[in-house]
Amino acid sequence: MTTLTHSTEASPVTDIEYDYEELPETSPLTMHLIAGAAAGIMEHSVMYPFDIVKTRMQVVGSPSSVVYSGVTNALKVISTTEGVRSLWRGVMSVILGAGPAHAVYFATYEQTKKVFTAAAGGNANSLAA
Numbered sequence: 001m002t003t004l005t006h007s008t009e010a011s012p013v014t015d016i017e018y019d020y021e022e023l024p025e026t027s028p029l030t031m032h033l034i035a036g037a038a039a040g041i042m043e044h045s046v047m048y049p050f051d052i053v054k055t056r057m058q059v060v061g062s063p064s065s066v067v068y069s070g071v072t073n074a075l076k077v078i079s080t081t082e083g084v085r086s087l088w089r090g091v092m093s094v095i096l097g098a099g100p101a102h103a104v105y106f107a108t109y110e111q112t113k114k115v116f117t118a119a120a121g122g123n124a125n126s127l128a129a
Contacts, residue, residue, distance in 0.1 A: 032103075034103070037102055039102055041098055041099050045095065049088065056074060
C-alpha cells in the first residue's frame with residue numbers, strides 16, 4: 001500500500017492511501033511496466049531455489065544424481081554441500097528475462113482491461129458474466 005501526502009495552500013495536509021487495484025484510471029503505462037517488472041523479478045528471485053530443487057529432483061534417473069527425500073532435505077543438502085549461494089546460481093539470466101516479460105504482461109493486461117471495460121460501458125463486472 002502506498003501513502004501519498006497532498007498539501008495545498010487552500011487545504012491542510014491529507015494522506016491518501018492507494019492499493020494497486022485502486023489506482024486511478026489515468027495511471028500511465030510506465031507505472032504498469034515498472035510494477036510488472038518488479039513483480040516478475042521478485043517472484044523469480046524468491047522461487048528460484050525451489051526451481052533448482054525441482055530440477056535436481058527430476059534428474060533422479062541419472063547415475064551421478066543424489067536422491068533427496070523431499071524439498072527440505074534437498075535444500076539442506078544443496079546448501080550444506082555446495083553453499084547457500086549455489087541455490088541462486090544462474091538467477092541473473094532468469095531475472096533478465098523475467099523483468100521485461102512480466103512488464104509487458106502487466107501492461108498488456110491493464111490496457112486490455114481498460115479497452116474491454118470501456119467497450120462494456122464502463123462496467124468491468126459485466127465482462128465476468
